Amino acid sequence: xxxxxxxxxxxxxxxxxxxxxxxxxxxxxxxxxxxxxxxxxxxxxxxxxxxxxxxxxxxxxxxxxxxxxxxxxxxxxxxxxxxxxxxxxxxxxxxxxxxxxxxxxxxxxxxxxxxxxxxxxxxxxxxxxxxxxxxxxxxxxxxxxxxxxxxxxxxxxxxxxxxxxxxx
Numbered sequence: 001x002x003x004x005x006x007x008x009x010x011x012x013x014x015x016x017x018x019x020x021x022x023x024x025x026x027x028x029x030x031x032x033x034x035x036x037x038x039x040x041x042x043x044x045x046x047x048x049x050x051x052x053x054x055x056x057x058x059x060x061x062x063x064x065x066x067x068x069x070x071x072x073x074x075x076x077x078x079x080x081x082x083x084x085x086x087x088x089x090x091x092x093x094x095x096x097x098x099x100x101x102x103x104x105x106x107x108x109x110x111x112x113x114x115x116x117x118x119x120x121x122x123x124x125x126x127x128x129x130x131x132x133x134x135x136x137x138x139x140x141x142x143x144x145x146x147x148x149x150x151x152x153x154x155x156x157x158x159x160x161x162x163x164x165x166x167x168x
Contacts, residue, residue: 002036003115011114012047021107027100028059034067061096074116083109
């Protein structure tokens with residue numbers, strides 16, 4: 001599931017976090033996802049991408065993500081949550097100028113995150129129910145010294161006092 005390039009670029013250009021990463025970055029890189037090749041160009045806050053490349057194009061490094069790994073990345077499966085994690089586990093690779101790649105890593109991670117779009121379709125979010133628990137402090141004097149005691153109130157019925165063991 002490769003995202004539409006135009007939608008992906010719009011997300012990238014409108015993302016404030018990515019703009020912070022690329023404001024002074026200049027690099028060209030290729031992202032290969034299976035047989036799909038995208039050439040990205042970042043130049044001091046501007047970002048562009050195109051499908052494929054020509055003999056006149058050049059780039060600093062190539063990020064290679066097999067299709068199976070890409071699908072798991074899109075779904076944010078364990079060990080596939082970031083490019084760095086996939087590389088560490090051997091599920092993705094980088095070729096070329098590794099220094100330039102390392103300098104660009106934060107931007108590339110964000111670009112790839114923006115390819116995911118909305119993760120809600122992959123996760124079931126539990127319904128959240130807030131309880132009526134109220135925490136309070138009371139200041140009382142014990143043997144001539146002021147003591148601050150924290151307590152909670154929840155529910156109804158007979159009050160219950162719970163004291164932690166010593167050392168906590």
